[in-house]
Amino acid sequence: MPRPRSLTHDQIAAAALAVIDRDGPAGLSMRAVGSELRMSTMALYRYVRDREQLEGLVVAGVLASAELATPPEAPWTERLTLLVERVRAAVAAHPSVVPLLLLHRHDSAASLAWGEAMLGVLTEAGFSGVQRVVAFRALLSYLIGALQVEHLGPLSGTGTVAIAGLPSADYPHLAATARDARSVPPEQEFGQGLAILLRGLECGPQPR
Amino acid sequence: MPRPRSLTHDQIAAAALAVIDRDGPAGLSMRAVGSELRMSTMALYRYVRDREQLEGLVVAGVLASAELATPPEAPWTERLTLLVERVRAAVAAHPSVVPLLLLHRHDSAASLAWGEAMLGVLTEAGFSGVQRVVAFRALLSYLIGALQVEHLGPLSGTGTVAIAGLPSADYPHLAATARDARSVPPEQEFGQGLAILLRGLECGPQPR
């Protein structure tokens, strides 16, 4: 009956994402999002319980951009690769959102749906019971960890350069590896790591 | 010549860790650590540049408790498992430190030394060049991600319970898997996931 709402959750999430993309994760504040929407800070609270819920909206928005359908005739390893790579791509488009993703990866419908899709493929591949639990958590851990390692590294890649310059006397392997790492693009590194994990799932004592 | 220092970095790290263990990650503040040390807030700044450096000290302290020596005659997979499990154990003793670990895993001598130890084993196992880079990053990503998934989950495990209660109609696989997951202790889940990854390193097209 009274005045209609003038904002949607989607608009709010988009505004917050814009702030984060522009000013980095530390730039996100209720004040900043408010003025991004040309509203007062407190107006936001008509739409959002608190800052935490707003962060959840941002994460949900990013995850929702990942397609969940996979070709049913493709091998299960390939289908899982698709699902994982799509999340990686969605996040790579907004690197500054990684710290929020770590805290809110659980509490959105988009993330539940992604998990459901992953488990669907694993189930069709023959995984069940504890093996399915372990396989899913291993893939999830790798994905989460890789995002974190890639985007929250020591200034996202410049750290590798710094490590490459370490005194070879103190850290010979580390310095050498960091030098090698400079020639490996992040996508390739991510993909190959994922391939290793999937190979372990394929050829383990509990195959199928 | 003037007055001697009355605090060491170790004492400060221990105090901050005590605060975190008692009040959780959000309880960490310069004020809290100051009063834990029976000093004023600002006294801390004589020993520490800013809050970020203090966080680094805490992480360094936790990581330093992980032993780095491994039996040279053991298989390389077992030696890597030891190194990874020790970090997991060190962190599991102070779960609230996980968010800080994610941000500061790079900037302490302890973490560099751990990386060096891991790479030493990988090198002895025959890995080199890009393969060594990929293997190391895969293991690191899994470790980081698993810590995050385990300790920053939806309230650390209670979330699994919540998911298990989801409407099976909407998320059938997710609900079933969450039910299965309740019977798997976290250490076993972590260990089996790591085993999968190591198996992938062993039996891949680029073994040795």
Next chain:
DNA sequence: GTCGTAGGCGTACGCCATACACCTACAAGG
């Protein structure tokens, strides 16, 4: 036109990190 609901906003409070200026405890040099 009237009215009640709920949108939008201003103010204020308590927390945080931290810059700065001050006092003072103490080791070194006499």
Next chain:
DNA sequence: CCTTGTAGGTGTATGGCGTACGCCTACGAC
């Protein structure tokens, strides 16, 4: 033993944050 300069410890102040609360008012229903 006394002086002195350095650096330790502290109090105060600033500017940011999230958000509780209360006010005004635009608006749909009647």
